[in-house]
Amino acid sequence: MSRRSLHLNAPDATVLRARLDRMKEAAAGTGVLIAPGSDLRYLIGQAGGSFERLTTLVIPADGNPAIVVPKMEAPGFGDVPLDELGIEVLTWVDGDDPYAVAAARLGKADRVAVSDFTPALHVLALREALPAAEQVLAGPIVRELRMRKDAAEIEALREAGAAIDRVHARVGDWLRAGRTEREVGADIEAAIVEEGHERADFVIVGSGPNGASPHHDVSDRVIEAGDVVVVDIGGPIPAGYNSDSTRTYSVGEPRDAGVLATYAVLQEAQQAAVDAVRPGVTAASIDKAARDVIEAAGLGELFIHRTGHGIGLDVHEEPYIVSGNELILQPGMAFSVEPGIYSDGNWGARIEDIVIVTETGVEPVNHRPHTLTIV
């Protein structure tokens, strides 16, 4: 540990410095402005907070980066090794024009890339401060770095995967007829933290007909014997990397006689998609691998979303596993494989694992059984 001790879970300064250098290289002459959030955490180890007062990391095409930050928010970056990263701190106080400060730091730029989740009030004010510069999204630049995870990031995703697996292993303790989804969800939420997450980011307990709504939350519906229940849960571990895993349960034998045959199709589809993952194939081909199985069974209309999403510091990030995405998969990419079948008004089922593209194939980070788990 250096004297300037880092945020406990941040990568060390050497790793961050390399990311900043690669960022500048990828920007290829475009100035970049990074707002607080996961992009900022990726680059400097600290996400900061987004407010009406402007905080932005300025990465000029020429010269060193700087962080423009309200003087009152600057202590929040006290753990960041700014000197080692070569980042100058430009503080401002109420009454100053922070947009002019950022613009001056960028210098003469024809194009300015702003991070995707910069609040509109800052984007529009920056446009006024840089009238000659074309504004573009920084997402396509940042994703080139963030999509391919390094060894430490992959280890963090494995850790997150193991933690959420331990929660799924305990779901049978709580999921019972006579309890509400909300009660079950509260137990799961506590376990997510107990098993090593910083917090729960989402807890979906979709019982019976609620399972047919992919982004259902929890409700006061009382779970009944024979219900099929979709449990989709996740959150960040302290290093910032997220888990996201779905398993489908049945409270006793499923009431609807067609469930087992349909579920078998889903399980085959999910496995086909996982098996298709390797470097050199497109993201779209993974979606197709799952969809082909479900369509061949005549159930295509019931699979109403893409097959997956990238995951890392954000739960949903690039690469998206969706029809039309011709992005070529490369080692280090991490994403979910989560086909679902949703019978509106009756029941739904989804199986979701996070997988990592390896040099030769695929490594899932979730290992709970894929079968319909009878509790």
Ligand code: ZN
């Ligand atoms: Zn989702």
Ligand code: ZN
């Ligand atoms: Zn999920």
Ligand code: ZN
């Ligand atoms: Zn997901």
